[in-house]
Amino acid sequence: MSKDKAYEALCKRLKELSALISVNVLLEWDQMVIMPKEGSGARGAQKSAIAGVLHDKRTAPELHDLLLQLKEHEGDLSKVEAAVVRVAGDEYQRHSSFPKLLAQRIAQLESDGYDMWLKAKEAKDFSIFAPVLKEWVDVLRQKAAAIDPSKPVYDVLLNEWEKGMTSARVDEVFDQVGKDLVPLIQDITHRGTAPDNSWLKTEFNEDTQAKLCKEVSVDLGFQLSKGRLDVSAHPMTCALHPNDVRMTTRYKSHDLAEGLTGAIHEAGHSLYEQGRNLALDGLLVDQPLSMGVHESQSLLYERLVGLSLPFCRFLLPKLQAAFPKEFSGRSAEELHAAFNVMKVPSMVRTESDEVTYAMHIILRYEIERDLLHGHMSVEEVPGVWKAKMQEYLGCVPADDAEGCLQDLHWACGYTAYFPTYTLGAMYASQIYHHVGMQIPELDTQLAAGEFGPLREWLKEAVHQKGSLYKSADELLLKVTGATLDPTIYTRYLRDKYYKLYKIEG
Numbered sequence: 001m002s003k004d005k006a007y008e009a010l011c012k013r014l015k016e017l018s019a020l021i022s023v024n025v026l027l028e029w030d031q032m033v034i035m036p037k038e039g040s041g042a043r044g045a046q047k048s049a050i051a052g053v054l055h056d057k058r059t060a061p062e063l064h065d066l067l068l069q070l071k072e073h074e075g076d077l078s079k080v081e082a083a084v085v086r087v088a089g090d091e092y093q094r095h096s097s098f099p100k101l102l103a104q105r106i107a108q109l110e111s112d113g114y115d116m117w118l119k120a121k122e123a124k125d126f127s128i129f130a131p132v133l134k135e136w137v138d139v140l141r142q143k144a145a146a147i148d149p150s151k152p153v154y155d156v157l158l159n160e161w162e163k164g165m166t167s168a169r170v171d172e173v174f175d176q177v178g179k180d181l182v183p184l185i186q187d188i189t190h191r192g193t194a195p196d197n198s199w200l201k202t203e204f205n206e207d208t209q210a211k212l213c214k215e216v217s218v219d220l221g222f223q224l225s226k227g228r229l230d231v232s233a234h235p236m237t238c239a240l241h242p243n244d245v246r247m248t249t250r251y252k253s254h255d256l257a258e259g260l261t262g263a264i265h266e267a268g269h270s271l272y273e274q275g276r277n278l279a280l281d282g283l284l285v286d287q288p289l290s291m292g293v294h295e296s297q298s299l300l301y302e303r304l305v306g307l308s309l310p311f312c313r314f315l316l317p318k319l320q321a322a323f324p325k326e327f328s329g330r331s332a333e334e335l336h337a338a339f340n341v342m343k344v345p346s347m348v349r350t351e352s353d354e355v356t357y358a359m360h361i362i363l364r365y366e367i368e369r370d371l372l373h374g375h376m377s378v379e380e381v382p383g384v385w386k387a388k389m390q391e392y393l394g395c396v397p398a399d400d401a402e403g404c405l406q407d408l409h410w411a412c413g414y415t416a417y418f419p420t421y422t423l424g425a426m427y428a429s430q431i432y433h434h435v436g437m438q439i440p441e442l443d444t445q446l447a448a449g450e451f452g453p454l455r456e457w458l459k460e461a462v463h464q465k466g467s468l469y470k471s472a473d474e475l476l477l478k479v480t481g482a483t484l485d486p487t488i489y490t491r492y493l494r495d496k497y498y499k500l501y502k503i504e505g
Helices: 003-033 037-058 061-072 079-096 100-123 126-147 153-161 167-191 206-220 256-274 291-305 309-322 332-339 357-372 378-393 419-438 442-447 452-461 472-480 486-500
Strands: 227-231 236-241 244-249
Touching: 003 037, 003 061, 003 079, 003 236, 003 244, 037 079, 037 100, 061 079, 100 126, 126 153, 126 357, 126 378, 153 167, 153 357, 153 419, 167 357, 167 378, 167 419, 167 486, 206 227, 206 256, 206 309, 227 256, 236 256, 244 256, 256 291, 256 452, 291 419, 291 452, 291 472, 309 332, 309 442, 357 378, 357 419, 419 452, 419 472, 419 486, 442 452
Parallel strands: 227 244
Antiparallel strands: 236 244
16 A cells, blocks of 8 residues: 555544544543433443443554554654654554453543542542542553553553653652742741732622623634533533633632633633644644643643733723623722732642642642552542641631532543643743743733634644644744743742732732
8 A cells, every 4th residue: 555545544544533532522421510410320331331432443463563663654644644644643542452341441431530539529428439539540551551560550650641751850840849839828828918818808699700701702712613611610621622612610709709700711622623734634733732731721821922911901891891880990900910919828730820820730740640650549548638738728628518529620530630630830931931031912812802813823833733743842932932841830920929018029
């Protein structure tokens, strides 16, 4: 078979596989948003069946034969074609390493685990969830050993979410970030003067919040003809296709900022998905490079844009129109200061501020790493969680729902995912720092609600590149001229919060 015919046959298979993956994503979105409570058992069976079909497609001998043929023509492939073959080959190797029954067991456990997590969280009792977490630890160890027994379990799983990253590198980066942030948090707490946000501590109608968040998301560039915004227990973005991107958030009448920043965060994810390269549609290489890179886009919009003074200048008139009593007479400077108060105590990750957030991630990373490597038992999780919360953030959760049952990640098998949040924050800081040099008038544009130049810059530099690069470092080198530099992130936080809290230093 010629190179062109082999490549055409490969693309046909990859597009069929991509369509089936979208069906699976649709089942996940439905379960999180609108599925009846009693539907969880049937949903588990449905996902298991889809997982079996996906596994067969991903490990088909015909797919392997095409990859081998194209490897023989490696020197004749274009840059894009070579990337398509590389990504498809990586996926084939990973999925062909473990048996179909294990893939189906994982899919069933995703559904069962989510259902049990909801019950445990409602009861505020980790012991209800513990058996599921034990099963996940066992399953994930089996999976990692099947994929690459020569590497630490955590490294194998981390590579699924963050290509090219290792736990040794994460340890190195997080150790430095922790050394910078723990004293910074203490400094802000004890030496700083917190901005006044008392005027935001009132009730805000949730329906009005939802309308406002939808409007802001559209202003940022989210296209409703290619997506939708709903409510779920846990904010998320489910991308079936660049033309079908579904985001959810949640609202609390007593916390306007959570719903607003949550919507902006998910809009950042959604803009990435809607901005993917349709010329590569369905070829896997059009998929986002990594979850860290994905998080960089959501956090760039949520924090570096959404929590900035220029954005507050844009947002204030909208808030005054939606909630005239609460925002009449307020300035953009007051809004900016109030939105950027460090949470004390910072108990819940999704409700935390940008200073304390990374310590929430480091805590989770250390627990899941030690669980997978056998340095901690599942039963120890609640106690270790409380001890690390006290050490890193100076507070202790009142119960398991406020503590180790906060997140759905472990329930759905998203272990080794947590580091991508803070890696993403660091990527975002570095990218945004570079954008500021490329678009000198950026602050003026944001204040005027002109988000197009930033959106198009990111679309061209990041979104449309998909997985053409092999790692986030390679992407950062191309986009910013340097690999990851964590000091840009910690310096940004220090400079911003020392100014907000009037700390000399």
